[in-house]
Amino acid sequence: MYNQTEIIKDTTDLGPEGELVINMGPQxxxxxxVLHLVVTLNGETIKKIEPHLGYIHRSIEKMCESLxxxxxxxxxxxxxxxxxxxxNLGCALLIEKGMQIExxxxxxxIRVILSELTRIASHELWxxxxxxxxxxxxxFFYTFREREMITEIMEETCGARLTMNYIVPGGVMYDxxxxxxxxxxxxxxxxxxxxxxxxxxxxxxxxxxxxTKGIGILSAEDAISFGCTGPVARASGVRCDIRKLYPYDVYxxxxxxxxxxxxxxxxxxxxVRVKEMNQSIRIIEQLIDxxxxxxxxxxxxxVLKLPKGEFYTRVETARGEFGVFIVSExxxxxxxxxxxxxxxxxxxxxxxxxxxxxxxxxMATMGTLDLVIPDIDR
Amino acid sequence: xxxxxxxxxxxSTLPSATYDxxxxxxxxxxxxxxxxxxxxxxxxxxLQMDFLFCLTxxxxxxxxxxxxxxxxxxxxxxxxxxANLDPAIAEIKSVCAIWRTAEFHEREVFEMFGVKFLNHxxxxxxxxxxxxxxxxxxxxxxxxxxxxxx
Numbered sequence: 001m002y003n004q005t006e007i008i009k010d011t012t013d014l015g016p017e018g019e020l021v022i023n024m025g026p027q028x029x030x031x032x033x034v035l036h037l038v039v040t041l042n043g044e045t046i047k048k049i050e051p052h053l054g055y056i057h058r059s060i061e062k063m064c065e066s067l068x069x070x071x072x073x074x075x076x077x078x079x080x081x082x083x084x085x086x087x088n089l090g091c092a093l094l095i096e097k098g099m100q101i102e103x104x105x106x107x108x109x110i111r112v113i114l115s116e117l118t119r120i121a122s123h124e125l126w127x128x129x130x131x132x133x134x135x136x137x138x139x140f141f142y143t144f145r146e147r148e149m150i151t152e153i154m155e156e157t158c159g160a161r162l163t164m165n166y167i168v169p170g171g172v173m174y175d176x177x178x179x180x181x182x183x184x185x186x187x188x189x190x191x192x193x194x195x196x197x198x199x200x201x202x203x204x205x206x207x208x209x210x211x212t213k214g215i216g217i218l219s220a221e222d223a224i225s226f227g228c229t230g231p232v233a234r235a236s237g238v239r240c241d242i243r244k245l246y247p248y249d250v251y252x253x254x255x256x257x258x259x260x261x262x263x264x265x266x267x268x269x270x271x272v273r274v275k276e277m278n279q280s281i282r283i284i285e286q287l288i289d290x291x292x293x294x295x296x297x298x299x300x301x302x303v304l305k306l307p308k309g310e311f312y313t314r315v316e317t318a319r320g321e322f323g324v325f326i327v328s329e330x331x332x333x334x335x336x337x338x339x340x341x342x343x344x345x346x347x348x349x350x351x352x353x354x355x356x357x358x359x360x361x362x363m364a365t366m367g368t369l370d371l372v373i374p375d376i377d378r
Numbered sequence: 379x380x381x382x383x384x385x386x387x388x389x390s391t392l393p394s395a396t397y398d399x400x401x402x403x404x405x406x407x408x409x410x411x412x413x414x415x416x417x418x419x420x421x422x423x424x425l426q427m428d429f430l431f432c433l434t435x436x437x438x439x440x441x442x443x444x445x446x447x448x449x450x451x452x453x454x455x456x457x458x459x460x461a462n463l464d465p466a467i468a469e470i471k472s473v474c475a476i477w478r479t480a481e482f483h484e485r486e487v488f489e490m491f492g493v494k495f496l497n498h499x500x501x502x503x504x505x506x507x508x509x510x511x512x513x514x515x516x517x518x519x520x521x522x523x524x525x526x527x528x
Contacts, residue, residue, distance in 0.1 A: 052504075053504055053505045054504070054505035054506060054507070057505045057506070059514055059515075061515060062514055062515055222478075224428050224429050224451055225428070225477055225478045225479065226478050226479050227429065227430060227431060227477070227478075227479030229431075238451065239451070240451075245454070309400065309401055310401050310458075311401075311402070312402065312403075312432070312447065314431075321431065323431065323432055323447075325432055325434065325445075325447075327436055335436075336434075336436045336437070336515075338432065338434040340431060340432045344482060344483075345479050345482070345483075347482070348478070348479055348481060348482040352478075377505060
């Protein structure tokens with residue numbers, strides 16, 4: 001039993017047969033943020049991993065209790081900053097559901113296109129960073145080349161590159177930039193040409209395959225029991241894509257496949273994300289030419305008041321199921337708000353997945369979980 | 379499975395359970411001491427509620443309410459189970475053994491609301507510092523320095 005803040009020392013006097021306790025993080029390049037793992041080793045084999053959280057805890061749930069329904073949406077951009085657009089969408093959908101606000105078709109199309117662009121950008125960053133964790137430096141530059149195109153589209157239309165804050169209850173904040181469709185098409189063209197480069201560089205790479213295949217296996221039953229969602233659960237064969245199960249906005253009108261792999265190892269998680277990028281491109285292609293004319297935001301009151309009761313919505317972020325649970329007393333701010341973040345549940349499976357493997361394989365397991373620390377700490 | 383069928387199955391295990399259907403999903407309100415029995419029935423019985431996707435607590439000033447959102451990946455039905463607790467002696471049985479995701483979520487509720495989970499294998503603070511005093515998500519919590527009020 002360790003205290004959270006205590007730096008753990010190896011006090012065993014057993015020599016080479018004893019346990020070794022290593023503090024990985026909070027300043028470790030492979031944790032991509034301030035995650036602190038206390039790893040208990042027996043030789044090179046991992047016996048136990050204890051995550052220590054809270055280095056970037058801002059108590060967003062408490063903060064949101066004193067913000068109005070128009071304001072609190074923007075705080076959620078600071079949780080999972082790589083899917084900030086989708087987080088905003090989840091909150092907006094909840095308010096629209098609670099107040100029965102009509103959203104114009106044009107806004108729905110724009111939201112879905114931007115959500116899918118966000119998903120591609122997030123997976124691109126993950127791909128580069130994960131390959132770098134495993135020692136391959138080049139993919140990082142290749143993925144950031146495409147990701148830069150998306151951030152430029154975001155900057156032009158939303159005014160920001162990372163924390164977009166573009167979605168408001170009832171639609172979107174502004175209309176899209178006149179160049180939007182042209183630039184998105186240019187991006188799709190480039191992405192389709194270059195996606196084979198990732199396959200040559202990473203997917204078919206023998207070193208990469210031998211470092212990820214059969215590493216960090218998670219079975220389907222465990223994935224459900226640990227509450228894993230998103231690519232992590234889909235790589236274990238669990239159907240959990242919210243876009244398919246509970247479609248929101250225009251996801252019920254577009255055709256796309258839910259990517260399912262059954263191996264449950266790190267390589268399967270990698271494959272799921274790469275295939276998901278192609279599915280996102282497919283969704284954007286179906287929508288980009290048919291954005292309907294009309295309003296980009298529906299009519300809403302200036303002061304939003306959610307009726308008394310409890311509301312829950314879920315959306316599919318790049319990491320999995322993001323849920324918003326609001327308890328309303330009928331006032332202008334939420335009485336209690338809970339964010340069910342996908343990273344928090346996915347992290348809880350780490351000990352189960354990595355126990356028994358070598359410490360070098362922990363990088364592959366943790367890399368393919370795709371953890372974003374502010375999303376876990378909230 | 380329809381709400382009526384779910385009610386029937388739960389009532390056969392626990393006749394004292396009450397129901398609320400005003401929200402999106404069926405709410406089952408139970409006594410906190412019956413939770414372990416109902417949890418096992420939901421998970422292993424005919425309902426097959428294998429996915430606990432949200433676990434949280436609400437402070438109503440007079441009492442605390444534990445809220446469990448459950449779904450079945452097989453039948454795709456959702457229920458919400460609620461149990462009221464006394465804030466002075468907030469105790470409820472842990473469900474770590476049934477849904478393993480509860481381990482982290484219960485630790486979070488423990489530090490934020492001060493709810494004690496009986497039989498939890500490792501009930502320590504997860505996000506806050508060890509020497510942190512008070513339960514931040516309770517309504518009576520006051521932090522003189524860091525509190526933002528608009």
